[in-house]
Amino acid sequence: xxxxxxxxxxxxxxxxxxxxxxxxxxxxxxxxxxLDLIKGENLVVLGKSGSGKSVLIKIIIGLLKPDxxxxxVLGKTVDQITYKELLKLRLRVGFSFQSSALYxxxxxxxxxxxxxxxxxxxxxxLETEKRIDEMLDAVGLLKTLNQMPSELSGGxxxxxxxxxxxxxxxxxxxxxxxxxxxxxxxxxxxxxLINDVQERFHTSAIIITHDLTCAKEVGNRIAxxxxxHFERQGTFEKVFNSGDEQAQAFYNYNFIQ
Amino acid sequence: MKxxxxxxxxxxxxPGKIAVWFLTIYDIYRFIIRFFKEALLPPYEFxxxxxxxxEIGYRSVLLxxxxxxxxxxxxxxxxxPSLSEFGATSWLPSLVGIALLRTLxxxxxxxxxxxxxxxxxxxxxxxxxxxxxxDAMEVSATNPFKYLxxxxxxxxxxxxxxxxFYTVMIGMLGSLLNVSINEGTSASAFFQSSLExxxxxxxxxxxxxxxxxxxxxxxxxxxxxxxxxxxxEGVGKAANASxxxxxxxxxxxxxxxxxFFSFFIT
Ligand SMILES: Nc1ncnc2c1ncn2[C@@H]1O[C@H](COP(=O)(O)OP(=O)(O)O)[C@@H](O)[C@H]1O
Ligand SMILES: [Mg+2]
Numbered sequence: 001x002x003x004x005x006x007x008x009x010x011x012x013x014x015x016x017x018x019x020x021x022x023x024x025x026x027x028x029x030x031x032x033x034x035l036d037l038i039k040g041e042n043l044v045v046l047g048k049s050g051s052g053k054s055v056l057i058k059i060i061i062g063l064l065k066p067d068x069x070x071x072x073v074l075g076k077t078v079d080q081i082t083y084k085e086l087l088k089l090r091l092r093v094g095f096s097f098q099s100s101a102l103y104x105x106x107x108x109x110x111x112x113x114x115x116x117x118x119x120x121x122x123x124x125x126l127e128t129e130k131r132i133d134e135m136l137d138a139v140g141l142l143k144t145l146n147q148m149p150s151e152l153s154g155g156x157x158x159x160x161x162x163x164x165x166x167x168x169x170x171x172x173x174x175x176x177x178x179x180x181x182x183x184x185x186x187x188x189x190x191x192x193l194i195n196d197v198q199e200r201f202h203t204s205a206i207i208i209t210h211d212l213t214c215a216k217e218v219g220n221r222i223a224x225x226x227x228x229h230f231e232r233q234g235t236f237e238k239v240f241n242s243g244d245e246q247a248q249a250f251y252n253y254n255f256i257q
Numbered sequence: 258m259k260x261x262x263x264x265x266x267x268x269x270x271x272p273g274k275i276a277v278w279f280l281t282i283y284d285i286y287r288f289i290i291r292f293f294k295e296a297l298l299p300p301y302e303f304x305x306x307x308x309x310x311x312e313i314g315y316r317s318v319l320l321x322x323x324x325x326x327x328x329x330x331x332x333x334x335x336x337x338p339s340l341s342e343f344g345a346t347s348w349l350p351s352l353v354g355i356a357l358l359r360t361l362x363x364x365x366x367x368x369x370x371x372x373x374x375x376x377x378x379x380x381x382x383x384x385x386x387x388x389x390x391x392d393a394m395e396v397s398a399t400n401p402f403k404y405l406x407x408x409x410x411x412x413x414x415x416x417x418x419x420x421x422f423y424t425v426m427i428g429m430l431g432s433l434l435n436v437s438i439n440e441g442t443s444a445s446a447f448f449q450s451s452l453e454x455x456x457x458x459x460x461x462x463x464x465x466x467x468x469x470x471x472x473x474x475x476x477x478x479x480x481x482x483x484x485x486x487x488x489x490e491g492v493g494k495a496a497n498a499s500x501x502x503x504x505x506x507x508x509x510x511x512x513x514x515x516x517f518f519s520f521f522i523t
Binding site for chain 2: 061063087088090091093095097099101102103104114115118119121164165168
């Protein structure tokens with residue numbers, strides 16, 4: 001376990017969110033949310049389902065626009081850059097979907113090839129294949145190369161989705177509920193993968209989850225999303241020994257029940 | 258960028274029906290403009306366009322062959338009594354040729370493709386939208402509009418005139434079968450007399466219509482699928498709307514084109 005909050009000396013912020021508000025019609029989802037992601041850390045975002053966790057990272061990647069507030073990613077203000085610049089920024093930020101979102105008309109190989117050949121046109125066929133093999137190896141699924149997504153298990157689909165994201169060598173990874181709907185053993189594998197990715201590719205990551213085991217395993221720091229903003233931030237121990245009601249409820253549900 | 262967040266529904270707080278209508282029109286307008294912009298700018302997806310052309314042709318060729326053949330045959334059979342009153346059954350080949358080329362083939366092909374191709378484009382893009390595959394392309398820094406929409410619209414636009422001329426040929430064969438049984442006309446005489454009456458204007462008008470129908474089918478299917486509402490019923494709605502709207506527009510375009518080209522005939 002690696003509950004080490006990064007020291008103040010190397011606090012380079014790769015994502016900076018200030019006063020973020022987002023509503024859909026009359027429904028307020030995020031209100032004055034502030035959050036920073038520090039270079040090299042794994043930040044876990046905890047929150048009830050429907051609390052706006054997915055909305056938050058969709059705003060970070062520019063799939064949704066904030067109503068009010070500043071969202072700065074790698075020095076760029078996401079909602080104020082051109083579409084071309086946004087695509088360039090997205091090359092540096094990987095997004096792993098809750099639903100995996102694999103292209104179901106393509107094989108695993110074609111899924112990984114798709115973003116790669118369109119963004120790095122100078123790569124030769126051999127180099128492309130090498131990179132695909134390398135990524136599949138990193139997620140431990142080299143044998144699925146020519147399978148269709150429909151033939152894979154939920155955990156395998158998740159991992160292929162992560163491999164497809166990693167293939168562009170992003171600096172930041174955003175994981176949307178990486179272990180939701182998976183059995184405990186597969187969960188442990190995914191948690192291990194997330195830590196491997198951090199170590200091997202030196203990524204900074206936001207991991208969204210409502211699973212505390214996952215939070216404990218992968219998070220350097222935890223932030224709880226409650227009522228549209230981040231109440232408690234800090235190490236796992238700090239957040240859950242705070243006596244905060246919401247945090248306690250989460251803890252009890254996961255570990256005591 | 259995907260417009261899910263800026264769709265007419267979320268653009269204003271509680272827009273009235275008329276406002277929604279205008280916003281939808283504006284949205285469609287932007288969709289079409291974006292198509293031309295992205296189709297012209299590199300990089301191009303040649304391989305995917307070819308694949309889509311093949312898919313469209315492959316999907317509709319059997320149905321078009323059957324209906325085209327039957328149309329030619331039945332049209333000839335039904336026209337014979339009127340012509341034979343004037344002892345003019347020898348005009349059958351040219352009558353059928355002109356009717357097929359000017360109206361029957363483009364219209365028939367367009368309607369069949371709207372049902373067969375339009376619905377599958379709508380359903381395919383709709384389900385990709387629902388399962389976040391379009392968003393996945395978006396976040397992996399590839400432009401889904403270019404890969405999904407531009408390729409399909411181009412493929413439909415290219416394929417439709419080819420399919421329409423194919424329908425003309427198949428329809429003529431149907432007609433030939435009927436004429437050779439009844440009048441004993443030989444194949445070469447049949448084609449000679451039907452081709453003689455066809456003008457360059459007929460071919461231009463027919464090609465224009467087919468291109469327009471193809472563009473319409475591709476555009477409507479892609480717009481409906483790309484902007485389908487999330488959820489399973491969104492896919493069905495997208496497929497259904499693709500067919501209904503495309504068929505309606507094809508009839509409107511047919512009328513407009515006939516009016517337009519009739520200026521040149523006199
Ligand atoms: N594109 C959208 N349009 C309208 N409402 C949305 C949209 N995306 C999310 N929501 C709403 O925002 C709320 C938060 O959703 P989400 O971020 O997906 O929750 P979660 O924390 O479970 O990931 C939900 O009530 C959801 O219905
Ligand atoms: Mg979610």
